[in-house]
Amino acid sequence: MFFFSFDVVFKEVPGEVSLCFSICGCPLQCKGCHSPYLFKKENGKFLDDDFYQKTLIDYQKYATCVLFMGGEWEKQELLSKLKIAKMLNYKTCLYSGLEDIDSEILAHLDWVKTGAWKDKLGGLDKKTTNQIFKNVKTGEVLNHLFQ
Numbered sequence: 001m002f003f004f005s006f007d008v009v010f011k012e013v014p015g016e017v018s019l020c021f022s023i024c025g026c027p028l029q030c031k032g033c034h035s036p037y038l039f040k041k042e043n044g045k046f047l048d049d050d051f052y053q054k055t056l057i058d059y060q061k062y063a064t065c066v067l068f069m070g071g072e073w074e075k076q077e078l079l080s081k082l083k084i085a086k087m088l089n090y091k092t093c094l095y096s097g098l099e100d101i102d103s104e105i106l107a108h109l110d111w112v113k114t115g116a117w118k119d120k121l122g123g124l125d126k127k128t129t130n131q132i133f134k135n136v137k138t139g140e141v142l143n144h145l146f147q
């Protein structure tokens, strides 16, 4: 699994301070994508377990959630990373452009954002959006927290 960037973010998962890894190799190539540099896997650096685990340990006192922007196309690697996050007591979230997420991945997530980017409909902050942000365990749709 290759990542383009690592950031600490505050809005993407409401109420959480999230460690956000943006994963390269997105196969969806949505028209109007704001992050086309994520299309090519080669644009990223290998996310090795040592760096990943050390980063999560370093931020353990400050952050509460680990967020993956994509990566569902590398299921086993994503599962392994989510298990490490859970082992270190982080909550977990995935932002995906897909409508349906693999059930094994869902089992290791607290929140998920689904739906491709569609220019005309906008993102989670728009009432017209096709995208859905929900609590995986309860199924509750939480888009209102972004609007």
Ligand code: SF4
Pocket (backbone or CB within 6 Å): 026, 027, 028, 029, 030, 033, 034, 035, 036, 038, 070, 096, 097, 098, 116, 117
């Ligand atoms: S899923 Fe996200 S990163 Fe992938 S093409 Fe669509 S908008 Fe871009």
